[in-house]
Structure formats: C-alpha cells, structure tokens
Amino acid sequence: MPGPWTLLRRRGVGLLAAALLLVSGLAAQPLAPPRARAYTREAHLMGSHFTFTAVSANDSLAWRALRAGLRETQRIDHLFSYWDSTSQVVKINRLAGIRPVVVDQEVYDLIERTLKISRLSGGAFDITFASGDKIYQFDRTEHARLPDSATVRASVRRIGWQKVRLDPATHAVFLPEKGMRINLAGILQGYGVRRAEEIMKKMGIAGGLINGSGDVYCWGKQPDGSGWRIAIGDPARPHSVSSWLTVSDLAVVTAGNYEQYFTVGGRYYGHIINPHTGYPATGLRSVTIICPDVELADALDDAVFVLGPVAGLALINRLKGVDATVITDAGQTLVSRGMKLNAYHSADAAPTPTPLTTANPQPKP
Numbered sequence: 433m434p435g436p437w438t439l440l441r442r443r444g445v446g447l448l449a450a451a452l453l454l455v456s457g458l459a460a461q462p463l464a465p466p467r468a469r470a471y472t473r474e475a476h477l478m479g480s481h482f483t484f485t486a487v488s489a490n491d492s493l494a495w496r497a498l499r500a501g502l503r504e505t506q507r508i509d510h511l512f513s514y515w516d517s518t519s520q521v522v523k524i525n526r527l528a529g530i531r532p533v534v535v536d537q538e539v540y541d542l543i544e545r546t547l548k549i550s551r552l553s554g555g556a557f558d559i560t561f562a563s564g565d566k567i568y569q570f571d572r573t574e575h576a577r578l579p580d581s582a583t584v585r586a587s588v589r590r591i592g593w594q595k596v597r598l599d600p601a602t603h604a605v606f607l608p609e610k611g612m613r614i615n616l617a618g619i620l621q622g623y624g625v626r627r628a629e630e631i632m633k634k635m636g637i638a639g640g641l642i643n644g645s646g647d648v649y650c651w652g653k654q655p656d657g658s659g660w661r662i663a664i665g666d667p668a669r670p671h672s673v674s675s676w677l678t679v680s681d682l683a684v685v686t687a688g689n690y691e692q693y694f695t696v697g698g699r700y701y702g703h704i705i706n707p708h709t710g711y712p713a714t715g716l717r718s719v720t721i722i723c724p725d726v727e728l729a730d731a732l733d734d735a736v737f738v739l740g741p742v743a744g745l746a747l748i749n750r751l752k753g754v755d756a757t758v759i760t761d762a763g764q765t766l767v768s769r770g771m772k773l774n775a776y777h778s779a780d781a782a783p784t785p786t787p788l789t790t791a792n793p794q795p796k797p
Contacts, residue, residue, distance in 0.1 A: 465489065468639070468655045473498040478509045478621055480645030486632060487639035487655055497635045501628035501642065508624045511539065514562065514615045521614060525562075529610030532599060540603040543596070546619055546731065550593035553735035553747060558707040560607075562615035563590035568712065570692035570703040578696055578711070588710040621647045622685060622730025629726075649683045649726040663776070667717035668763055674718075675757070675765070675773040683726035687733040688718040700761060704737045715740040718759040721748070722771070728754075741766055 471494035472485045484501050488494040513519040520535045527533055535543075546559045565587035567579045578584070590612050597606040607614065616623075621644040628642055629649050639652025641660055650660040659678040666674035667690040677684070689702025689712075701712040719736045721729035732754065736744030741758055748756040748768040755771040767773060 470655055471495060471498060473502060475502050475505075477502075477505050478617075478624060478644070480621060482624075482645070483641075483643045484628065484632075485641040486637045487652060488637055490636075493636055497632040497637045497640075500635060501632045504628050504631050505624040505644075508620070508627060511536070512542070512616050512620050512623075514617065521616065524605050524607060525613040528607035528612040532597070532602075532604035532606035534602055534604045537603055540598065540600075540605065542616065542619070542623060543605055543614070544598055545727075546616065547593055547596060547598070549619075549728070549731045549735065553732075553739065555593060555707060556735040556738035556744075557618060557731050558591060558593045559614045559616055559618065560591050560593055560596065560612060561618075561705060561707050562613035563592075563609075563611060564588050564705065564707070564710065567710075568694065568701070568703075568705075570694055570701075572693060574695045574698075576696070578701075584710040588707060591707045618734045619727060619731045621645060622683070622727040625649050625683075625730075626725070626727045646686045646688075647683070647726055647730050648685065650679060651681045653680065664720050664757065664773075665718065666776075667759055673776040674759065675775050677722070677773055679722070682722060682724055683729045684720065684722050685726060685729035685733055686718065686720040687737065689713070689737065690717050702737075704734060706738050708738075713738045713740070715761055716744070716758050717761055717763075719744070720757045721754065722756065723751075723754040732756075 466489040468487050468489040470485050470487050472483060475482050482505060484498050486494040486497050488497070510516060511519060512521050514521055516522060520533070520539050524533045524535070543559070546557070549557050567583055567587050590609055595608055595612065596614070597608060598604070625642045625644045625647050626649065629640070629651065632640055633651065639654065641648065641650040648662055650662070654660060659680045661676055661678050662684045663673045663676045664686055665688065666672045667688055689704050692703035694701055701714065704713045705711070706713045716737055719733045721732045721736070723729050732748070736748065736756060736758065739747060741760055744758065745756060745766060745768050748754055755768045757765060757767045757771050757773055759765050
C-alpha cells in the first residue's frame, strides 16, 4: 500500500503527462494562416480627398504599400501642379508664346495622351481650357443673366488643343500664343490613382481600392473574398445613392457638376465649360465611366459632360471595353450599350436605367 506522498507524486506525474500530451497535440496542429484584412490610409492630395485601401494578411507589407502609393501620388501632384511655381506645367504656361520647354518624358507622354483624347472626343476634352477667361462664378446662387455673347466668345479665343506643339525628339512642349495655359486637372487624379495602384500591386498587394475624390480603381477582392461594391450618387439627393455595381480590376469614375453651379431664371449651370462655346455644358448632372484604365475614364467623364447625353454615350458605345451611365438634368438615368446597373432600393427608388445606343452622335457643340 503506497503512502500518500506516493499517490501525490503519481498524480503529479499523471498531470504532467497529460499536460505534455496536450502541448504535443497543440504543436501537431498546423497554425492557421493570418487572415487578410483591409488597411486604409487617407490624405489630401491634388486639392481632393484620397483614400488608399490595401487588402493583405501582412501588416507590415500593407502599411509599406500604402505609404508608397501615397508618396507616388504626392510626387505626381508636385510634378504636374497648375499652382506650384516649380512644376513643369507652370513653366510651360509661363513661357507660352516665348519658347518651348523641355520636360520629363513622363510629363511629355501624359500631355501627348491628353491630345489623343482631345482628338478622339472632337475637342470636348481639352487641357487648354485653362486659357479661357474666368467669366462665371459658380456660387450656387441665382444670377440675373448670363454674360453677353461677345464676352463669352472672347473668353475662349485662346483655347485649342490643336495649337499645342510637341517635339518628340527633344520632349519639348510649346504653347504658341501668350496667355495660353494648360491644366491637367481633368486627367491628373486618374493618372495618380493608376500609378499608385501599379506600385502597390508590384509590392504584392493582391487586392485594394484607391479613391481620388470619385476616381476609383479597385483590384482583386475584399477580405471576405467578395468583389468591390461601388455606389453612384444621386444628384437630386445629396449624400444618397442612385445605383451601384460590383466590380474588380476596373475603374469607376464619377463626376458631377451639381456642387459648383449657379442658376439663371431657375435654369441650372454647372462648372464644366464647353471649350468650343465658352458656355457651361448643359444637359447632364452626373457622368460615370467604367473601364479598365482609370486615367482614360477620368478624361472621358469630362468629354461626355461636354458632348451631352446622346453624343456622349454614342462616343462611349464606339469604345471597346468602356461603359457609362449618365443622369440628365431631368433626372433620367441613361446607360451605354453594355452597362448594367443595380438600382438602389429605398423609399425613393431609383428609376430603371434606360439604354441609349444611338449610333450617330449629334453634331459636336
């Protein structure tokens, strides 16, 4: 008959053995891989609010990629700034009518691409819009009248993308008339988003979303494996949703002219100017472009605004891999031939989108 100490020792050995078996069993179990989650960083860039999102299971990688994407966007903002006295764009404008300016290959290439879009859109997109005189105040108030027609015609006399001279041998850009100016604001956010996305992808971020004040590009999946759901705002109801779509590896770029405007006789005039006429573009409140290239989408939304619903969607229908939805001044939602939207169901349900597939555009304004 063993004594009590023997029993205690045996119990201790038994408990120790059980603990060892438990630890051994835990060690035999494979460790679950870390779960992916979304990391987000925000910044004020290019005069707008930017949000960078990276989906990753690696905390360190995600934050490094976000910082790299942000730094790249800052670099582009500085290089192409219309306001920074040290930017190459400002130098081009300062020497308009005097001499050509040799610029970086990157600057030359982007300007060259904008001129191709100007040609494609019949001048509806035009970076020389900055040459126009500022004759409107988009202060959201009722104005007595529009400026007289002579003033409006004179305001656009220096605008014209065809005037921009490029020298591929020296990468020089020349504006031949004094007072001419270029401003790449209509494409720069899209370009910044594209470059940031490319860098984050190369660093190993398999899923993410970058939103530059309505210029959105998303790739891969969300942490739960689903696609990215992008909402399209309703101009008639600020801070509300008109429709939505689920996408991946696509750009969704939305522009609206319902935040900067004035009215005359109750009629609404938004801030996007038709470079041909000098008058505010009318007919549309919102334009959304969907395509794989966020830079191209950023330029096309302005072009569609200027062309109007019929000619604008006719342009989109001629482009492979590009779709669009627009909301007219009357509140009607129109879509390009291949566009499919999900109406946002609420107490005030969005109207059913109407396909607009007219092959022959109206004459350009």
